[in-house]
Amino acid sequence: MTGPAPAVAPAAPLPQVRRDVRLFWCAGTCDALGSQTSGLVLPLLLLTLGRSPAEVGALAGLSAVATLLLGPFAAVPADRGARKRLMVGSALVSAAAMTGVTVAVAAGRVPLAVLIAAVLVERCATSCYEAAALGTVALVCPPEEHRRVLSRLQAGERGALVLGPALGGLLFHAERWLPFLADALSYAVAAGCISAIRSPLAAHRTEGAPDGAAHRGRRSRLAEAGAGLALVRREPFLRLALVWIAAVNALLVALYYTTVFALQNHGRGAAPLGLVLALAGAAGLAGALAAPRIAGRRSAGRALVAVSWLMVPPAAALAAARDAWHFGLLFGLLCLLTPVATVALQARIIQVVPLGLQARTGTVLATVSGAAAAAAPALAGLSADRFGAAATLTGCAVLLAGLALYTACVAPARTRGALPEPA
Incomplete structure (x- = not known):
């Protein structure tokens, strides 16, 4: 069986490629570090507010389901040319949601409904960001650099997995709202880094689109989502x-x-x-x-x-x-x-x-x-x-x-x- 056409990044000057790769790595690493920092302390916060382990687990499960279901639909506009806008917008929405959590926790009394709504908004926005980010490596660097860039991205995520929980614990011990502020700032940094990427983060409109699927209603949208x-x-x-x-x-x-x-x-x-x-x-x-x-x-x-x-x-x-x-x-x-x-x-x-x-x-x-x-x-x-x-x-x-x-x-x-x- 003959495979489909390969993904080849558009030609770009080497300094620009390296700069864009560094920006994308910084965005992903900051995002992962912030998520790991606040992700550890969120269950602790809920438990200290008198919530039961069952409620904490239900919120975690609901967030996971929202993330799994939304990603495939967010990937469609990303592949159709809105990758950069989607990533920047999602990061800013996540930053706003975590800022809301920070303000609510700093105020002393945290309504559970507000906290749940903010966390779900942040999870859904993060799901959109992650779905759009999946095609970025092929667009910012040539094929011979893929393995090196992917390994650096994975190293950044694993480094965040090691440092994030420790940082979150230290910040939570100082002030309960600090880990969420750190997460909000990490999303803002990620949005800024993605905005600064110069490479076009969009494939050709016709590439990978289903035959005759342009704007023909629900059936064509489902075909695009299932491509x-x-x-x-x-x-x-x-x-x-x-x-x-x-x-x-x-x-x-x-x-x-x-x-x-x-x-x-x-x-x-x-x-x-x-x-x-x-x-x-x-x-x-x-x-x-x-x-x-x-x-x-x-x-x-x-x-x-x-x-x-x-x-x-x-x-x-x-x-x-x-x-x-x-x-x-x-x-x-x-x-x-x-x-x-x-x-x-x-x-x-x-x-x-x-x-x-x-x-x-x-x-x-x-x-x-x-x-x-x-x-x-x-x-x-x-x-x-x-x-x-x-x-x-x-x-x-x-x-x-x-x-x-x-x-x-x-x-x-x-x-x-x-x-x-x-x-």
């Missing part, structure tokens, strides 16, 4: 990517929550869990920084197969771990391996997907993997209650082995007919 899903169904490599990303995300989340259950069963407190998170975050950051050199020597298919098999031993060893250091090192090894495959996979997806379908196709992959990851904690908890943490960890390792076998069988065939990868 990404249709491409995933047609392209064998994208189907492989969908299965791999969703399975790995879900299994890593299940392994993490089962590790938490195992530490609790062994009488460990919060400090060992913090050690596990710190080791995993540092390993993920190191893996993201090393990903271009390692993944650059292999095709996406070979990187997927190698990483899939290498993940099985540490996942299986988690079942025999007893000490927090063992859990942290093993889980850190998993986080060290995954960026290599993720960067190679994302770079390949950018090459396979036309510029006019980047956001819509990316949201299909993100929505499916996000839904799988959202269901993983509940399934891990049910399994741990019924069979025990060790058996659940073993089961996750078996599923990873099955994924590795599946990847080894189908990856060569599904990458052979795709577009040739750059040297």
Whole structure:
């Protein structure tokens, strides 16, 4: 099967490309850091206001559902040329929502309805921003830079994952409203960075559009929204990517929550869990920084197969771990391996997907993997209650082995007919 036309960034002077990449990296990293800073303390704030854990969980679940449902529809205007406006506008809306939360918390009495409304607005706006951002890398840099840029973006996100919760805890200890102010400022910085990008963040109008779908009512709008899903169904490599990303995300989340259950069963407190998170975050950051050199020597298919098999031993060893250091090192090894495959996979997806379908196709992959990851904690908890943490960890390792076998069988065939990868 012949793949679709490759995504090629328009020619631009090298200094402009580097400047735009730095601005996009700064926007994404600031956004992630602010979200991690406020995301940790929001449940603490609700609990200190007398809200029950069930209410806190319901708000988190509602936010996740809104994010998953809105992304595919926000991707349509992004692919049709409104990517930059959508990203800047979404970041400003999120900044306004977090500013409202800051003012409400600083006033002392926080009405729950106001807080819920502001958080949902921020989550929906962030979902639009993330959907539009999915096609930006293909538009601001040439193909030979994709893996390096993707690894830097992933490193920024993982660095925010390590620093954000610690910063949020410190700010919350000083003043309860400070983490939300930091989040509002991070969105404002992101909006400014995206506004300063000079590269045109729009594909050609005709590229990736369904035949005859221009402004013909609800049916044509649904066809446009489903164009990404249709491409995933047609392209064998994208189907492989969908299965791999969703399975790995879900299994890593299940392994993490089962590790938490195992530490609790062994009488460990919060400090060992913090050690596990710190080791995993540092390993993920190191893996993201090393990903271009390692993944650059292999095709996406070979990187997927190698990483899939290498993940099985540490996942299986988690079942025999007893000490927090063992859990942290093993889980850190998993986080060290995954960026290599993720960067190679994302770079390949950018090459396979036309510029006019980047956001819509990316949201299909993100929505499916996000839904799988959202269901993983509940399934891990049910399994741990019924069979025990060790058996659940073993089961996750078996599923990873099955994924590795599946990847080894189908990856060569599904990458052979795709577009040739750059040297």
